[in-house]
Amino acid sequence: MQAAGTGGLVRRTAWRLRLVFLFAMLAALPYLLSYSQQEIAVLLVINVLLVCSYRLLTLTGEWSLGHVVIMGVGAYASALLAKQFGVPVPLSMLLGGCMAAATAALLSFPLFRMKGFYFLIGSFAAGEIIRLIWKRFTDPFGGPKGLKRIDPFPDIEASFLSVDFYEPVNYYFLALAVVSVSLFVLYRIERSRIGLTFHAIHWQDRLAESVGVDTFRYRTLAFVIASFFAGIAGGLYAHYVGAVNPTRFSVDQMVYVLVWAIVGGTATFHGPILGVVVLTVINEIVLRALGLDTARPLIYGAILILSVLYLPNGLESLGPRLQARWRRWRGGPAAAGREPA
């Protein structure tokens, strides 16, 4: 008992040290980057939230094609609230998240009558309808051109502190803080009984239902939570870039989210984060350096095919696999010698 207790303590301390190290790295990161790379880092942090919120929905076994549109709902709502009603920006972002969640709650009534492939197509259709509404109604959505000159995040002007969020470095830290808190909440949800129930619905929804799990309500819950955080990501995006339009939230963008999630692997919490980070680095640094960045869809497609063929459990499975191989390689001859004993 005591041994297990100290073992747990050691593991927890190791975890905390790793986390501190990670945050130190993340804090140092923008100072090692060029200005344009800092801008990419901001978008990357926002995309981490987008893909992690997406994973929460996939825990129930349902894959949506409307997640980026839901992010757009958050972005449009937050932008419009700030522009038209003068709602202060941090609050408008929160309300944008709530708007995205409310949209998801409404959509869940038609969508969760379907499962699997039908849900996938249904979510795509729902997303396209929302995008058509943005395009068709120039007032207030700005039509195909979308919204421009969205209020930026207000600067902090105190006597001792002055932070201008037009600077990518500062916005990076803002996004990092918001996304860290959001990821922590998502992580807690997954580790709680709610997460267990999501998994249960994924693997055997009829059995879960038979012991009292209202599967419709829990699917809706996953969809609403995922959409809330996608909406927050949308708000972060809108007030950073300063413009949103329907094309930015098209199904092309959704495909990138899918590729990040699949290439990273959705079995663990960190898988999709790994996916979006690695693919963004490949895209923005390697391809740009080679002058191949216009070939992004082609190369993403190739990476997707290769990872599905050779790494079906995603990048997250690469670590344990390499570790096992390393152990076998090192322990190989010795273990073979010991075998008869």
Next chain:
Amino acid sequence: MNVPGERPILEARGLTRRFGGLVAVNNFSFSVHEDAIHGLIGPNGAGKTTTFNVISGFYAPTAGRVLFRGLDISGRKTSALAAMGLVRTFQGSTLFQEFSVLDNVRVGRHLGARAGFLSRLIGTDRISEREADAKARETLAFFGLEELAGEPVSNLPHGHQRMLGMAVALAAEPKVLLLDEPFTGMNPEETRRMMALVRRIRDRGVTIMLVEHDMQAVMNLCDIITVMNFGALLVEGAPEAVRNDPAVIEAYLGSTDGAGHAS
């Protein structure tokens, strides 16, 4: 020995279920009495499984009603029925195969482990979760599976998986337990042990209704047996009466006097 109570706890009245032109269950009525072990048998295609699916809320009845403790429950959701105390099991090893044995039963404790969203988030659901955990282990102990709590389900032999399926259902604290072919695919020894378990569950105050093909098990276990044929009631009675009923023998073995009763 428990004697079945007088009060019906579960009733079907004129139950009918059609699939397009096919009438799977046709004006079928029965009543299950409290503390009984009630068998539902019949030849293949008689409509037993459809009846089970209608009672457990998977299908709504096309006509007729299902009453649970006198309350009309026809067409209610399976999860709502579970909350009222009507829980079913499934054929074969329908389990959360990717979970540990304990986590399977923990999901079964879904209704007993209530907590708000926020308390789950900040971890104040610990008390109710610890209770759910203890209850889950207690249920596993009842089935003699407590030592396998940490094992992944896929490592369990078939017989243990069937018991675990029952443990998941029992963790939901049912008043009536619907068992869908609990003895299928078991050897005689496993069947014997399972029968003893079913009796012990009944002795805990759980009324049991089961669909089963293993005639010997049904005859030995059940207090009362309902026989279905072509979606309708054929005979109902005590095991000895049913065993010797000419209509039942005919339904199972075919007509003895040639083409007289061809349908």
